[in-house]
Structure formats: structure tokens, C-alpha cells
Amino acid sequence: MSELIIWGRANSINVQKVLWTCEDLSIPFTRINAGMEHGVNKTAEYLSANPNGLVPTINDDGYLLWESQAVMRYLARRGSPKIQSEPLYPSELKSAGLVDQWLEWNSTFAWPAMRPLFWGWVRLKPEERDLNSLEQSRQLMIKAFTILDERLSTSPFVAGGHFTLADIPLTLIAFRWFNMPIERPTFEHINRWYSLVSARAGFIKHCSSPLN
Numbered sequence: 191m192s193e194l195i196i197w198g199r200a201n202s203i204n205v206q207k208v209l210w211t212c213e214d215l216s217i218p219f220t221r222i223n224a225g226m227e228h229g230v231n232k233t234a235e236y237l238s239a240n241p242n243g244l245v246p247t248i249n250d251d252g253y254l255l256w257e258s259q260a261v262m263r264y265l266a267r268r269g270s271p272k273i274q275s276e277p278l279y280p281s282e283l284k285s286a287g288l289v290d291q292w293l294e295w296n297s298t299f300a301w302p303a304m305r306p307l308f309w310g311w312v313r314l315k316p317e318e319r320d321l322n323s324l325e326q327s328r329q330l331m332i333k334a335f336t337i338l339d340e341r342l343s344t345s346p347f348v349a350g351g352h353f354t355l356a357d358i359p360l361t362l363i364a365f366r367w368f369n370m371p372i373e374r375p376t377f378e379h380i381n382r383w384y385s386l387v388s389a390r391a392g393f394i395k396h397c398s399s400p401l402n
């Protein structure tokens with residue numbers, strides 16, 4: 191069986207979700223740069239693997255898959271060479287349902303709330319910034335983090351008592367939140383959780399470089 195291939199630039203939040211998942215599962219991989227300044231993702235070859243022309247895409251011994259959170263679930267179900275006493279994606283129905291709930295919430299609420307703020311501060315030139323849209327995005331993030339903080343006031347991790355896939359995208363959003371020059375209210379429970387999740391090897395190795 192050949193090594194897992196991950197296409198995607200290392201500074202992409204969606205690629206980082208997959209890299210961190212691999213680290214937690216001890217899955218070896220080769221990453222090929224694609225996207226933005228690296229190109230590749232609009233070539234005919236890439237588009238035949240992922241017609242969206244977005245990253246990440248994986249090739250697992252000929253099996254092609256895209257959509258970062260589908261890839262995370264696939265890898266967690268595919269299993270790990272290491273025994274997992276606290277599975278990233280639990281098989282028990284209700285525990286898995288909670289992981290799915292928060293992953294969906296990340297895709298439909300938290301990341302859409304954060305994206306304009308992130309792009310505005312990190313990827314756009316000062317003269318390109320729309321300050322109203324940045325403020326709207328910051329307010330939506332306060333709403334999202336109020337919901338997350340309430341959840342974390344009664345649950346050690348996002349989907350329950352241990353670290354799961356659901357913690358990964360939300361940690362990446364929190365990292366962006368804490369590293370932009372914005373005004374931030376204090377979220378006590380998010381702070382407690384963030385100090386734990388941001389100390390994990392997968393985050394430190396693949397997700398903690400300065401934002402760019």
C-alpha cells in the first residue's frame with residue numbers, strides 16, 4: 191500500500207485540519223503543495239481529482255477524496271496504527287452525533303463568521319479592507335464564541351469528555367481569533383479549553399505558524 195498523499199498548501203485552514211488529524215492518528219503522509227501561489231489546483235489533472243479546484247484533496251492508494259471534514263472522518267474511521275483509547279471519531283451513535291453536530295456547526299456558522307475577518311486582516315492589503323464587513327464578521331464571531339463558551343462551560347472538550355475531530359477546526363478558528371489585531375471579549379471556558387488543545391502535537395507541528 192502506498193503512502194497517503196495530501197495535496198494542499200500548509201497555511202490553508204482546511205489542509206491543516208487533515209494534517210492535524212494524521213498526526214493524532216499517527217498516519218504517515220506526503221504533502222504536495224497546491225493552491226494560491228503554488229498553483230496546481232487549477233490544472234486538468236488536479237481538477238479530474240477534485241472538480242472544485244480547492245484544497246485539500248487526498249489520494250489513499252488510488253482512492254480520491256476531497257472536502258476536509260469528510261477526509262477527517264474517513265481517516266479516523268480508516269484507523270490508526272496506534273491504539274486509541276479516546277477515539278477521535280467515536281463509533282457509539284450519540285457520541286458520533288455530537289462530533290458531527292459541531293463539525294457541521296463549524297462549516298455552516300463558525301467558519302463563515304470568521305472567514306471575512308481572517309481574509310480582511312491577514313490576506314488583504316490595508317487599502318483593500320472593508321472596515322464595516324470586518325466589524326460585522328467580528329460581531330458574528332462573538333456570537334459563535336458565546337455559543338462555544340457556553341458549551342465548554344459544561345463539557346471539557348467540544349463534543350464531550352475527550353478530544354475529538356470536533357475540536358480541530360474550532361481550535362484553528364480560535365488560533366486565528368487570538369492572533370489578529372482585534373478587540374476580543376474574554377471567554378473564560380474557551381481560554382481553558384484552548385490552553386489544552388493548542389498544546390497538542392498536531393497543532394504545534396502543523397497549525398501554529400504565524401498567520402499568512
Ligand SMILES: N[C@@H](CCC(=O)N[C@@H](CS)C(=O)NCC(=O)O)C(=O)O
Binds near residue numbers: 203231
Ligand atoms: N469545503 C472545502 C473548502 C476548501 C477550500 O475552500 N479550500 C481553500 C483553502 S482553505 C482553497 O482551496 N482555496 C484556493 C486556493 O488555495 O488556491 C473543504 O473543507 O475542503
